[in-house]
Amino acid sequence: MKKVFVSTAMAFLLLLNLAHAQSTKLKAVTFSLRHGEHPTGKKFDIEGIGSFLYDMQADFIALQDVDSMVTRSGNLNQPQVLEQVTGMYSVYVPLKKVENGTNGIALLSKWAITSTRKIELSAGKKAAPQAAILVNVIDGNKHPLTFICAFLNEESPVVRKDQLNAIYREILEIENPVIMAGNLNVTPEDLEYDQIQKKWQDSGSSAFTYESSGVQKRIDYILLSKRNTWNVLQYKVYTNQYSDHYPVEAKLEVF
Known part of the structure; x- marks a missing residue:
């Protein structure tokens, strides 16, 4: 019988191709x-923002400081406008009343959302109520994915620490890949960033x-x-003119 020998290098390449x-x-x-x-x-330009987001062709978009039916922003249902312009599925969670409407966080997904959970976050005695949105989806390859949109306390490091812990507790039993994105009001110099690094992989710079x-x-x-293996293919901060924050994008591969 003819024997076939596969070199170590060839075997490694075969495994690598299978993993990809x-x-x-x-x-x-x-x-x-x-x-x-x-x-x-x-001038307010929520449709322009929607067009910009559409051009990015993202799979998930986490949005913070979103108005719904507020006079200052033209009484527009901003989550609905963004859903229509981008063609993505959306979830909106109001966090506080503003004038005649609400302001909150929103999440857009390319894939249909199979389940949604609001994560209540302690915000301290004087701050407005805060929360995170957790959604589960099945991607085009039938892989389950979890995405979280978060907007953390601006004033108190102690409150932010509690909020980060509350979110992390929600994912302890989740085995599929999880992405958390948002305005965390944490700089890399803050103690809370050390807390983040222990529990999450930072995709950015x-x-x-x-x-x-x-x-x-x-x-x-x-x-x-961190329980999953990630490859950050590209990380980019856009310097557009829509907000005092810049859009952040990460192209990712997860195994």
Whole structure:
């Protein structure tokens, strides 16, 4: 009988090709909208923001500071407008009343959302109520994925620490890949960032994501579950003119 020998290098390449065949590639985005108002006072342009997001062709988009039926932003249902312009599925969670409407967080998904959970977050005594959105989807390759949109407390490191712990507790039993994205109000110099690094893989770099009145800092993140193996194919911060925050994009591969 003729024997076939496979070199170690060849076997490694075969395994590598198999792993890539079973991997999932996706694009995640986070953007804090400032309810559609440019910091210089320019006209509200939520449809322009929607067109910009559509052009990104993302699989998931986490949005913070989103208005719904508020006078200051033209009484528009911003989550609905963004859903229509992007053609994505959407979930909106109001966090506080503003004038005659609400302001909150929204999540857009390329794939149909199979389940949604609101994660209540302690916000301290004086802050407005805060929460995160967790959704589960099945991607085009029939792989389950979980995506979280978060908007954390701006004032208190102690509250942010509690909020991060509350979100992490929600994913402890989740085995499929998890992405958390949003305005976390944490800079890489803060103690909470050490907490993040212990429990999440940071997809990004040191580029700042917020700029206002000469202040520049990185506070918007796309984080990846550590129990899974991730490859960050590309990380980008867009310097557009829609908000005092910049959109953040990560092209990812998960095995």
